[in-house]
Amino acid sequence: MDLSDYGLSGFDDPGLDLLSATEVRSWYRRQWTGIAAALGFSQSLERQYASSSTVSLAGENQTGLEAFTSTFTADTQAQAQARVQSSVLASVIARGRQRGELWRTVDDVATLPDGACFPAAGELHRAFFPDTAPGYFGDGWPGPPPRAESACGWETPLVLHLGTFPWIYSGRLEGPGPGHRWPLEPARLGLGVVASLLDPETNLRQDARQVAAICRTFASHTLALLRNLPTMPPAGTWSRTPPPRLRVGQVFVRDGQVLVHQSSLHLAGLDGPRGRLSVLAYNYCVGRFAAFFALRAAAVRALPALPPHVQQLALSSPDPVLRHYAEQSIRR
Amino acid sequence: MWRLLSILGVVGVAGGALLIGRRANASSSTSGSTSGSSDGATPDVADIDLPPLPTAADVPYEALEMINLEKNWGDTPPDLRPLFALMEATSMIVGSARVFAVIAYRESRFVTSAHNGNAANEQDERDDSKRAWDNNKDRNPPLRFGAEAAAFGSGGLFGALAPYFLWTGVPERGKKAPLLNAPPELVFQPRAAAFGAVVYMQRLLAHYRVDDIADIKAGWANPGLLGKNRGSKTYNEVRTRFLADAKALGIDLFDPTIPAKLSAASWPGVPVAFEKLVGALPAEFT
Numbered sequence: 001m002d003l004s005d006y007g008l009s010g011f012d013d014p015g016l017d018l019l020s021a022t023e024v025r026s027w028y029r030r031q032w033t034g035i036a037a038a039l040g041f042s043q044s045l046e047r048q049y050a051s052s053s054t055v056s057l058a059g060e061n062q063t064g065l066e067a068f069t070s071t072f073t074a075d076t077q078a079q080a081q082a083r084v085q086s087s088v089l090a091s092v093i094a095r096g097r098q099r100g101e102l103w104r105t106v107d108d109v110a111t112l113p114d115g116a117c118f119p120a121a122g123e124l125h126r127a128f129f130p131d132t133a134p135g136y137f138g139d140g141w142p143g144p145p146p147r148a149e150s151a152c153g154w155e156t157p158l159v160l161h162l163g164t165f166p167w168i169y170s171g172r173l174e175g176p177g178p179g180h181r182w183p184l185e186p187a188r189l190g191l192g193v194v195a196s197l198l199d200p201e202t203n204l205r206q207d208a209r210q211v212a213a214i215c216r217t218f219a220s221h222t223l224a225l226l227r228n229l230p231t232m233p234p235a236g237t238w239s240r241t242p243p244p245r246l247r248v249g250q251v252f253v254r255d256g257q258v259l260v261h262q263s264s265l266h267l268a269g270l271d272g273p274r275g276r277l278s279v280l281a282y283n284y285c286v287g288r289f290a291a292f293f294a295l296r297a298a299a300v301r302a303l304p305a306l307p308p309h310v311q312q313l314a315l316s317s318p319d320p321v322l323r324h325y326a327e328q329s330i331r332r
Numbered sequence: 333m334w335r336l337l338s339i340l341g342v343v344g345v346a347g348g349a350l351l352i353g354r355r356a357n358a359s360s361s362t363s364g365s366t367s368g369s370s371d372g373a374t375p376d377v378a379d380i381d382l383p384p385l386p387t388a389a390d391v392p393y394e395a396l397e398m399i400n401l402e403k404n405w406g407d408t409p410p411d412l413r414p415l416f417a418l419m420e421a422t423s424m425i426v427g428s429a430r431v432f433a434v435i436a437y438r439e440s441r442f443v444t445s446a447h448n449g450n451a452a453n454e455q456d457e458r459d460d461s462k463r464a465w466d467n468n469k470d471r472n473p474p475l476r477f478g479a480e481a482a483a484f485g486s487g488g489l490f491g492a493l494a495p496y497f498l499w500t501g502v503p504e505r506g507k508k509a510p511l512l513n514a515p516p517e518l519v520f521q522p523r524a525a526a527f528g529a530v531v532y533m534q535r536l537l538a539h540y541r542v543d544d545i546a547d548i549k550a551g552w553a554n555p556g557l558l559g560k561n562r563g564s565k566t567y568n569e570v571r572t573r574f575l576a577d578a579k580a581l582g583i584d585l586f587d588p589t590i591p592a593k594l595s596a597a598s599w600p601g602v603p604v605a606f607e608k609l610v611g612a613l614p615a616e617f618t
Contacts, residue, residue: 040410043388043401071402176407246381248520249445262385262522263444266409 001297005321006212010219010256011290016298018200019305021055028060031198031291035064035191038284039166039180041071061195068191072184084118084127085186092160093193100207100318102193103163103292104137104214110148117152124152129178132156135170136221136274136285137214163197163211163292164285165190174269174276177284197292200299200306204314208296208322215289222282225270229253257283296322303329380514382521383611386414395421398589399429406582408433409442415526422608423530424598425537427590431545432490432529434578434585435552439491444522449485449494457485464495472499473506476513476617488519490529500528501602503535510606514617527609537596544593545585549574 003011017023029049036045045067052063091112096102109116117124132141145155160168166177168190179190196202230246232254233239246252246261251268253259258279260268268279303311303326314326388401391414399417401410408416413433420429440446449457465482475481475498484494494516501509511518511528518524536542536551540558550557550570557567578585599605612618 037411040413041402042410043396046388073403247445249443262382262520264385264409264412264442266411267442 001300001325003212003293005324006208007216008212008293011293013297014294016294018057018298018302024057025055025060027294028057028064028198031287032060032064032067034287035194035284036067038280038287039068039177039191041068044068044070058199061198065188065191065195069184069188072187078183080120081118081125081127082183082185084114084116085182086189087113088116088127088158089160089186089189092158093162093189096162097196097202097205100205101210102197102202102206103161103211105158105160105162106141107158108146109150109154109158110146112158115148115151116154116158117150126152126154128158128160129169129172130154130156131159131169131171133171134274136173136218136272136277137161137164137170138217161214162190162193163206163214164288165194167281167285171275173278173281173285175278175281176266177281194288197288198295200295200302201310201313203292203295204299204310204317204322206292207317207319208293209319211289211292218285218289221272221274222270222277225272225277226253226258229258232259251279256286300325300329304332380518380521380614380617382523385411385522386418387411388414388417390414391417392421398426400589404430404584404587404589405433408437408581408583412436412442412522415522418609419526419530422600422605423534423596424600425530425533425594425596427545427594428530428533430583430585430587430590431548431594432526432533434574434581434583435529435549436489437581438549438574438577440487440489442489444489444525445487445520446489446491447485447487447520448491449483449487454485458483461485461494464493468495468499472502473509473512475499477515481516484516487516488525488528489522490525490532492519492525492528492532494519497525497528500531501606504602509602510610510613510618514613518613518617523610527606530605530609531602533594534596534599537594538599542593545590546571546574548594 001013003009014027016027032045033042036042045064048063048067052059054060054063092105092107093102095107096105114127116127118127134140141156141159146157159170161170162168166179166187167173168177168179172178179187182190197206230244230250230252232243232246232252234255244252248262250261251258251270252261258270259265260279265280265283269276270279270282299306300314300322303314311326311330314322315330317323317326388396391399395417399420401413401417405413413429416429416432416436419432420426436442448454449461461484462482465478469475469478475495477498478495481494481498486493488497497519498511498514498516499509500511511524519528532552533548536548536555536558540551540555541562542548542551542558547558550567553570554561554566557564557570561567575585
């Protein structure tokens with residue numbers, strides 16, 4: 001599978017073999033270890049791995065999700081918002097999955113439960129941030145407004161980038177992922193989307209053209225930010241020229257990841273044309289894009305061994321690139 | 333008298349804050365090199381690169397059983413929590429990890445390269461470090477980079493004043509204290525800053541009347557607040573600010589895993605703390 005068909009470059013296909021239990025376990029654990037490090041649940045994940053005997057792809061995703069949810073404590077303060085967020089998310093996830101546009105969902109709030117409003121202190125508030133200005137994932141939303149007047153002031157659709165949960169808003173990549181502040185149930189649904197995109201069926205159902213468009217926009221706005229950063233050789237490799245000396249707190253690039261020397265990655269950021277970009281968010285989003293396309297390539301390779309309805313998904317996809325590679329794979 | 337005033341390895345603290353109570357300037361960071369040294373050598377601080385920040389895997393298993401890295405940390409950056417946990421495990425001061433986090437939140441906002449004293453308008457910080465140097469240099473072992481430390485101000489995760497940081501461990505180790513030949517920029521290395529902080533907390537707990545956790549922060553600002561100035565306006569302000577910091581950060585200091593009074597009774601000693609947190613300095617700085 002050639003990602004240049006989607007106008008993408010720079011992603012290496014790791015060649016994941018979905019039919020190899022060893023490879024599946026190793027690849028999925030690398031994915032979840034990275035997610036856990038970014039979202040701060042590494043300790044729980046390690047505990048889950050220590051007690052887990054899963055040998056399936058679904059089991060690996062379930063283990064990761066369980067580790068994530070185990071870090072939450074009950075938040076009785078935000079129950080009303082959490083309830084509305086959960087029901088809205090359930091709705092947009094179902095629709096997004098049906099449309100093949102789960103990575104970024106766009107929905108008219110008038111069609112969503114409670115109009116995506118929740119009550120607090122006698123007033124109605126928006127249950128999500130109206131993320132429609134130009135940002136790192138897109139160039140904004142030109143309209144139209146909701147079909148019906150919103151009780152809590154929505155003037156735009158609800159746009160969520162669930163493929164990069166918890167960084168769900170195009171214009172809010174400056175710090176910790178906003179979705180990570182959600183209470184347990186909506187947060188579980190959000191990370192559940194990330195997990196589901198690591199499942200071959202949901203991955204193939206997702207229109208890769210949407211993901212590629214977001215990825216290209218992201219790359220176009222972040223490339224210049226990285227250009228002047230020092231690049232260090234991969235860990236454990238020998239370099240003909242001595243690597244640059246790093247100061248404490250200096251941001252640098254290694255193995256395609258942006259890192260910070262002797263400081264917290266969670267605090268580091270880069271100032272770009274569309275606002276401050278958290279280094280952690282950058283690495284995480286790149287990781288999600290890479291994982292999506294790696295699994296897409298693996299799923300296409302393994303297509304003859306996948307269930308018939310999954311094969312049919314790929315063969316009848318509205319995405320001509322997927323149809324092309326799926327047909328090739330089935331014919332082999 | 334010596335005993336009471338020897339906290340942080342400094343003999344005869346003449347008032348003022350040992351570790352600056354003001355928040356370090358998180359936007360200013362180290363230049364990464366110094367301009368010269370007392371003995372004419374030119375140290376290159378980039379050569380001092382301690383091991384990277386610890387991860388959960390670096391924290392002893394028994395400690396991780398007690399210190400959950402995912403609960404009751406509020407907004408403490410997840411990749412700094414293992415450092416605070418390692419500080420607790422190394423110092424054997426049970427419950428101290430989150431206290432260190434709250435102190436780092438105040439002193440540096442968790443920016444390891446935070447530096448107070450490198451900007452033109454931070455003369456007061458340089459005055460503080462110069463005073464610390466002038467008042468104590470004759471009563472402590474010499475510092476190889478004493479002049480630089482005097483002009484440095486304060487910095488690092490815990491906002492340490494440079495001369496006091498470099499004298500860390502002197503009461504216990506005398507001329508064998510481990511940082512006497514190191515440049516002040518070492519404080520930007522989080523493991524070195526952590527070493528200074530655990531020694532400091534141990535000495536507070538061992539040599540001062542510390543009634544509760546908020547008293548630790550009062551002593552951190554100025555040990556005098558735990559003595560004759562206990563109950564003063566400043567003492568109460570520091571305590572109040574510390575508790576407000578914990579709340580703002582999202583750490584519950586009354587969590588059942590944190591004792592109401594911390595104890596340094598199991599302190600392993602400066603050499604062990606240094607070895608576990610820092611490891612070793614390059615030969616030219618030892």
